[in-house]
Every structure is written in C-alpha cells, then in structure tokens.
Amino acid sequence: MGSGEHISHKFDEEVDEVTTSVLQMGGLVYQQIESAVTALLSCDKALAEKVIEDDVKVNTLDVQIDEMCNRIIVMRQPTATDLRLIMAIIKITNDLERMGDEAKRIARQAIDLVKRGALPDTFDCIEQMANRVKEMLNRSLDAFARKNVEDAFEVIGLDSKVDKDYENLTRQQITYMMEDPRKIHASIDLLWSARALERIGDRSCNICEYVIYLVKGKDVRHIDLKDLEQHL
Amino acid sequence: MSNMMEVQNLRFTYKGAAAPSLKGISLPIEKNKVTALIGPSGCGKSTLLRGMNRIHDLYPGHVYDGAIQLLNPDGESYTDILSLKKEAEMIRLRQRVGMIFQKPTPFPMTIYENIAYGLKLSGVKKRADIDEIVENSLRDAALWGEVKERLNHDARGLSGGQQQRLCIARAIALKPEVILFDEPTSALDPISTLAIEEMISVLRESYSICIVTHNMQQAARISDYTGFMYLGEMIEFDQTDNIFMKPSVKQTEDYISGRFG
Numbered sequence: 001m002g003s004g005e006h007i008s009h010k011f012d013e014e015v016d017e018v019t020t021s022v023l024q025m026g027g028l029v030y031q032q033i034e035s036a037v038t039a040l041l042s043c044d045k046a047l048a049e050k051v052i053e054d055d056v057k058v059n060t061l062d063v064q065i066d067e068m069c070n071r072i073i074v075m076r077q078p079t080a081t082d083l084r085l086i087m088a089i090i091k092i093t094n095d096l097e098r099m100g101d102e103a104k105r106i107a108r109q110a111i112d113l114v115k116r117g118a119l120p121d122t123f124d125c126i127e128q129m130a131n132r133v134k135e136m137l138n139r140s141l142d143a144f145a146r147k148n149v150e151d152a153f154e155v156i157g158l159d160s161k162v163d164k165d166y167e168n169l170t171r172q173q174i175t176y177m178m179e180d181p182r183k184i185h186a187s188i189d190l191l192w193s194a195r196a197l198e199r200i201g202d203r204s205c206n207i208c209e210y211v212i213y214l215v216k217g218k219d220v221r222h223i224d225l226k227d228l229e230q231h232l
Numbered sequence: 233m234s235n236m237m238e239v240q241n242l243r244f245t246y247k248g249a250a251a252p253s254l255k256g257i258s259l260p261i262e263k264n265k266v267t268a269l270i271g272p273s274g275c276g277k278s279t280l281l282r283g284m285n286r287i288h289d290l291y292p293g294h295v296y297d298g299a300i301q302l303l304n305p306d307g308e309s310y311t312d313i314l315s316l317k318k319e320a321e322m323i324r325l326r327q328r329v330g331m332i333f334q335k336p337t338p339f340p341m342t343i344y345e346n347i348a349y350g351l352k353l354s355g356v357k358k359r360a361d362i363d364e365i366v367e368n369s370l371r372d373a374a375l376w377g378e379v380k381e382r383l384n385h386d387a388r389g390l391s392g393g394q395q396q397r398l399c400i401a402r403a404i405a406l407k408p409e410v411i412l413f414d415e416p417t418s419a420l421d422p423i424s425t426l427a428i429e430e431m432i433s434v435l436r437e438s439y440s441i442c443i444v445t446h447n448m449q450q451a452a453r454i455s456d457y458t459g460f461m462y463l464g465e466m467i468e469f470d471q472t473d474n475i476f477m478k479p480s481v482k483q484t485e486d487y488i489s490g491r492f493g
Contacts, residue, residue, distance in 0.1 A: 006490050077449055079476045079488045217478030 011076050015085065018068040019145075022089050022096075025061040026141040029096045029103065030134065032058065033200060036106035037130040040193055041123045045114045051107035058100035065093045084217060088210040092144065095203040099137070102196040102203075109189040109196075120186045125172055126194055129165040132158065133197045136204035143211045152208035153232060157225060162201035169194045236410055236440035237261035237284065237329075238301040238310070244276075244283055247293030253279045255464040256298070260457075261410060263303075266432060266441045268455035268472065270448055272487065275461040277444045281412050284442065285329035286313060286322060302329065303409070327354060330403035334415040336395030338387035343379050346387045346398055347405045354406060365405050372438075373401035374431045393424025397431065404439070411435065413443040417450065429454050448488055452476045460484045 006012050032051055039048035069086050072078060078086050113119060136158050143151040173187040212220050212232070220228050237260070244254040254276050261267050261284075269277040279288075288294050301310035302325075313325055339346050347366045356362055366383070370376040375397040379390070387398055396416060403411060413432070417425040432441060432454050445451050451458050452472060459469040460483070468481040479485045486492045 004486065004491055007492070008490060011490065076490075079448070079452070080479055080485045082489045083477060 008076075011072075011082075014068070014072055014076070015082065018065060018072065018089060019085075021061060021065050021068065022092055023141060023145055025058065025065065025093060025096050026137070026144075028054075028058055028061065029099050030137055030141070032100055032103035033106075033130075033134060033137065036103040036110065037127075037134075037197075039107055040110040040113070041127060043110065043114050043119065045111055048107040048110040048114075052104050055100050055104045058097060062093050062097040065089065081214070084214045088144075088214040091210050092207050095206045099200050099203050102200050105196045106193045109193045113186060113189050116185055116189075120173075120183065120190050121176060123190075125165065125169040126190060126197070129162060129169065129194060129197050132162050132165060133201045133204070136162070136201050137207075140204040140207040140211070143208055144214075147211065147215050149212055149215050149232060152211040153228070155208045156205045156228065159201050159205050160225075162198055166194055166198045234263065235260040236263045236303050237442075238299075239280070239284070240299040240301065242280070242283060242296070242298035242300060244279060244288075244297075245295040246279075247291070247295075252295075253464050254283070257461075257464075257466050259459055259466060259469060261440050261442050262457065263440050264436055264438075265456040266436050266443060266454055267457045267459065268451035269442065269444045269459050269461060270446075270451050270488075271461035271467075273446075274463075276464040277459075277461045278414055279464075280461070281331075281414055281442060281444050284313075284410070284412055285326050285331055286316065287326065287331060289322065327406045328408055329410040329412060330406065330408035331412040331414065332396070332399055332403060332416045335419050336392060336399050338390070338395050338398055340388060341386070342384050343387045343390070343398060344383040347402050350402060350406055369401040369405040370398075372404050372431075372435065373397045374427065374434075375401055391424070393420050393427060396420060396424070396428060400428075400431065400435075404435070408439065410440045410442065413441065413445075415444055415446060418446060425450070448476075460487060462487070 032054060035047055036051045038044065039051060069090050072086055076082070136155050139151060139155045142148070143155060170191060173191055177184045177187045209221050212218065216232070218231055220231055223231070239257055239259040242254050242257045243252045245252040257276070257280055259267075259280075269280065271277050282288050283296065284300060296314045298314070299312045300314055302313050304311055316322060316325055339349060341349065344366055347369055348362050351362050351365055356365065367376060370379060375394060378394060387395065390398060417428050420428065429450065432443070435441060443451075443455065455472045457469065458472045458475040460467045460475065462483060468475065468479060468484040470480070474480075475484060476488060479488065
C-alpha cells in the first residue's frame with residue numbers, strides 16, 4: 001500500500017473524493033445509530049422520527065458513491081490496489097446503507113415503545129451492546145481510513161462479545177416475559193432493536209474484511225477467526 | 233518441463249552496445265496459453281520477443297548468452313535455439329516460431345499469393361494442397377468471409393485490420409508451433425483490435441502464443457500469464473489475474489496502476 005501518486009493527478013483526486021465520501025457516509029451512519037439508540041433509551045419520539053427522516057441522506061450518499069465508482073471504473077480501468085479499493089468501497093457503502101436501515105428500525109421500535117407506553121424494566125443490557133457496536137463501527141471506519149489491517153482484525157474479534165450481549169439480553173427478556181406477560185410487547189420491541197444492533201456489529205466486521213482484502217489482496221470472508229489470523 | 237519454450241537466464245547485447253539489453257531473463261511459454269509481456273518503452277520486451285525466433289540475427293553481430301529451449305516435435309526433448317547456426321535451420325526455426333509485427337506487412341501481391349508464397353518456398357507444390365491451406369489459414373485468421381470473393385485482388389487494398397489478419401493467416405499457413413505478436417494492434421482501430429484479440433483467444437487452442445503489448449488492458453483481457461519487465465529484467469511473472477489484481481512486487485503495482493511509466 002501507499003504506492004504513491006498516480007501520474008494522473010485527476011485520478012488521485014477522484015480516489016480521494018470517493019474515499020472521503022465513504023468516511024462521510026460512515027460518520028452519518030454512526031450518527032444515525034447513536035441517535036436511534038438515544039431515542040430508544042430516552043423514549044424520545046421526536047428524535048426517533050428525525051432518524052427515520054434522515055435515512056434519506058444515507059441513501060443519497062450511497063447512490064452518489066456508486067456513481068463515483070462507476071465513473072472511475074469506466075474512465076480509469078483501475079488495477080491492483082486501485083481495483084481492490086473500488087471493490088471495497090462498493091461493498092462498504094452497501095453495508096453502511098444497510099446499517100442505516102437498521103438504525104431506522106431501532107427508531108421505529110422506539111416510537112412503538114412510546115406509543116404503547118409499557119416500558120421495559122431496564123435498558124442496561126442494550127445500552128452496553130449499543131456502545132460496543134458503535135465502537136466497532138467507529139474503529140472499522142478508522143481501519144479503512146488508515147488502511148490498518150491489525151485494527152481491522154481486532155474489530156472482527158469484538159463481534160463475539162456483541163453476540164454474547166445479544167444472547168444475554170435475549171435470556172433476560174425471556175425471563176421478564178415469563179414473569180409478566182404484560183411486558184411481552186415491550187420486550188419484543190427491545191429484542192428487535194438488539195437484533196438490529198447485532199446486525200450492525202456483523203456489518204462492521206464485513207467492513208474490516210474488506211479492509212483486509214484491500215490491503216492484503218486476500219479475500220477473508222467466510223472463514224473463522226483462527227484461520228483468519230493465519231492468513232495475516 | 234511441460235512448456236513449449238523456456239527462456240533460461242537470457243542475456244542479450246545489441247551489436248556494439250556497451251551494456252546488455254536483457255540481463256538474465258527466464259520465462260516459460262506454456263503450451264496452448266497466451267503469455268503477455270508488458271513494461272515501459274525500452275524495458276526489453278520486444279528485444280526478448282525477437283530473440284525467441286532469432287529474428288535479430290537477420291543483422292549479425294548481436295551477442296546472446298543463456299538458452300532458449302524449444303520443444304522438439306517429439307514432444308519430449310528440447311533444442312536450444314541459440315545453438316542454431318545454419319541459415320536453413322534459422323528459416324525452419326522461423327516457420328516453427330512465427331512472428332506478427334506492429335504494422336501489417338503484406339507482400340505487394342494478391343491476397344492468395346501472400347499466403348501461397350511461403351508455402352511454395354517451404355516445398356508445398358500441389359495446387360489443391362495450397363488452395364486448401366490458404367482457405368483454412370484465412371478461416372483461422374477470421375478473414376475468409378471477408379476476402380473469399382477477392383482472393384486475386386492486391387492485398388494492399390485491404391484495411392489495416394484485415395491486412396494484419398492476413399499476416400496472421402500467412403504465419404499460421406506454415407503451421408507454426410509458437411506465434412509471437414509484437415504489439416499487433418497498436419496501429420489498429422478499437423474494433424479491429426477486438427477482432428484480433430478474439431482471434432488470438434481462438435488461436436490459443438492450437439498454438440502457443442507470446443504477445444508484447446503496450447495496452448495493459450489488452451494483456452489483462454487476452455493472456456493467461458503476464459510478465460512485467462523493466463530495464464532488461466523480468467520483475468514479476470505470474471498468472472495474469474494475479475498480476476492485475478494483486479501483484480506481489482511494488483514496481484509491478486506502480487506500473488499497472490499508472491504510478492510510473
């Protein structure tokens with residue numbers, strides 16, 4: 001990596017522009033997730049509605065980045081690192097867009113909770129999970145920005161903790177539901193949100209896999225963590 | 233060795249030159265595959281190609297060192313073509329290892345005669361045999377349909393792309409085992425270029441091919457193996473997919489991604 005500048009400065013500019021847009025999109029999605037989780041934890045209907053409304057911004061960036069990539073492919077016929085970067089960007093934006101959808105889903109659950117008025121006993125578990133997932137997304141974007149394989153690998157390692165959080169939360173909510181059937185609706189809403197967070201964690205891992213592909217030229221999707229370590 | 237040709241530690245110095253142009257090149261030419269050579273101007277790729285059928289030796293005085301092994305018709309043993317001395321051996325070599333140049337070089341005669349000429353020289357006498365080979369060669373070069381009605385017209389009346397395919401037909405009429413292409417499409421328009429590329433991918437089934445090209449996308453499209461050369465050395469040789477998607481040498485990466493030239 002870091003192979004220096006292209007002879008065509010315009011090409012460098014185009015690559016910079018699309019990379020910046022991806023990071024901008026990542027920042028926006030992070031913001032959306034944060035707001036959605038805040039809306040859920042504080043039962044803030046207005047904030048939840050804003051998250052749903054703002055999803056269109058994420059979608060617009062998704063389309064714009066695809067167009068930039070199309071233009072680079074047709075005009076520059078990228079090869080080697082350039083090719084892998086464009087491939088990675090197309091995949092990353094796809095994952096980011098879907099994370100945006102997950103944020104919207106959490107916002108919807110928040111609105112449902114407020115509407116029904118029956119709140120869960122505690123938000124602790126989901127708050128912890130949300131913090132972890134946000135950290136994963138943040139660090140995966142950072143790994144992409146700095147093309148850092150070690151960081152990417154570490155983030156992938158965090159996913160098992162999120163899975164554990166999800167399992168604990170599921171168990172906790174099942175207990176609540178059995179104790180008091182009136183809480184079933186609230187618990188289901190919460191479980192849906194947790195499910196969305198868990199998916200965001202998975203998609204952060206995907207981003208990290210693309211970072212590894214980008215830097216190392218190795219496709220590390222669909223292999224487990226131990227084998228992955230050997231590949232690096 | 234299961235290769236059609238093997239260039240082994242080849243050093244080549246042009247007559248009167250102080251330094252060698254090729255500094256120890258090794259390279260296999262695999263049977264029924266397309267091998268592309270890429271690299272900036274002056275890197276030695278055409279020099280290497282022209283060594284592979286000793287076309288350099290049309291002008292004496294150049295110095296070779298190393299070996300270029302060519303698979304014998306028995307399919308097992310090899311002959312080092314650098315050991316060939318006699319003119320007759322050289323002519324035979326250039327029949328076995330044909331070459332197509334950058335600019336089409338039709339002879340100033342009819343389309344038919346362009347192909348028949350070499351056949352007659354190589355001893356094919358019967359008119360019926362010649363007719364058959366002319367037709368088959370033109371078919372293999374994807375030109376038959378366009379010229380079958382005007383075989384007796386002057387070849388110089390063909391378009392550039394057609395002339396180039398005629399030259400290819402002329403080369404394959406002599407049943408070569410290897411065909412060397414020296415930037416065969418750099419003087420052609422994009423559509424003629426695609427026609428030649430398409431033809432090369434078909435020819436691969438019957439011949440082993442080595443092509444020098446300045447057009448990297450062309451190398452990526454048509455070759456199975458690619459060698460990147462720089463300053464008379466083979467920097468990286470690998471399967472084409474690897475060279476263009478994940479080259480292992482930084483110089484290769486910089487060149488193919490347009491970072492130096």
